[in-house]
Amino acid sequence: MSTTYGGFPGTRPRRLRTTPAMRRMVAEHRLHPADLILPAFVREGVSEPVPISAMPGVVQHTRDTLRKAAVEALEAGVAGIMLFGVPEDAEKDALGTAGTDPDGILQVAIRDVRAEVGDELVIMSDLCLDEYTDHGHCGVLDAEGRVDNDATLERYAEMAQVQADAGVHVVGPSGMMDGQVGVIRDALDQTGHENVSILAYTAKYASAFYGPFREAVGSSLKGDRKTYQQDPANLRESMRELALDLEEGADMVMVKPALPCLDVLAKIAESVDVPVAAYQISGEYAMVEAAAANGWIDRDRAIMETLTGVKRAGANMILTYWATEVARQL
């Protein structure tokens, strides 16, 4: 008998790809709604949701539509919601005061969502100053206009307290200041919030893919964040950030962005014993939506492929603007 097959007899990997049922059975990774976390923006002083042009399908919510979005996410089985506040421009100042005002938009939104969904959904909040500062940086500036690490930590400690007072379950410090996790842990513990967890943005790279987010939060940033966010050229540096965050008390760690950093995610996921999250950021969302709108890629398949890839790389949790939509399909 002759054969044209050049491999070893019996070794035909394609056998396991023959039918959808077979492929389903041998799938090594599958997404579950509980893997997903929905990032959501809430804007002060608007009576209708405001579309974000660079993120088709995503809006800046009113307080009211945010509550609805939280309920929809919950009903779809999504695990959590990550809240970002967008204050009125007039509220922005050099210190980002609106970020520590108990009646600031984020704190109000946390209370709203908590009242709506209670403990059913994990309520998380971005703990960072960039949404509230008139210069748009993630921290306060020194006399030379540089981001002042330790002065910023004092602001973060205050933010942690007001967000926790408002009822958040998890704070997500995203400013990449040295020592932020430790200072926030202390602040939470000293104010009776021992049970509020910290999802540390452990590896956060200075990424071009944050572009659409700047529109989403109406950022006033001029310049860049390269003195505090990481250089995409570096991997080992993320392991140092990881060690520090764990030592300082991070309960969960995150890698951001997701797709350009799958190697970082895989390496971190292999080396920790805490849950690992990945943030599929605004530009990752925008690039799939833009290509799909042009008919260049199959939108639904592309979304699933990116999310499955992130899960395969080792993420337990994925923050994605498609969370509710995808959870409904699973």
Ligand code: PBG
């Ligand atoms: C900072 C923060 C950013 C994002 C989440 N938190 C922006 C930045 O670092 O410039 C980006 C999220 C996204 O792009 O989807 N508060």
